[in-house]
Amino acid sequence: MAKTYVDKDTCIACGACYSTAPDVYDSDDEGYAFVKLPGGTEGFVDIPEEFLQDAMDARDGCPTESVKWED
Template identity: 60%
Template sequence: MPPCALRGCPFFFSAVIEQRGGIKMAKFTIVDKDTCIACGACSASAPDIFDYDDEGLSFVILDDNKGIAEVPEILEDDLMDAFEGCPTESIKVSDKPFDGDPLKYE
């Protein structure tokens, strides 16, 4: 197993390891409000994770869009559906906390 799998991988290689029965990694998410177009795809795919703020932009319900709360395992499939369905790639997912910065791992 590569060492980055234990620290957290910003390139989603941990998902490959997970699919092969390896280490189960925590998932964190945040919305980049600078690129969100409020299309509703994320809240349709994952209504327990995403909602709209006062400006009509998407945000993460779990931690007020700070990217520090671990997404519950039961919601991870919904999270990945929303991540893959976001037309502007505004939804960020990592196995490490974002600490309020959606561009932290780019």
């Protein structure tokens, strides 16, 4: 199963990931992205199959490559 997390050190709060995959990513009070799935603030998180394509699109659309991926 694929896993994802957001590198907050490189995130520029552009909103690309959470507008592309709102079931997987969200923004904090400052606009920085995080994985909103259970455990999302603790590291890599499993992506449910039904959200996988949107999550891949979010990863591919991140201008700073802050959306990280692990197969």
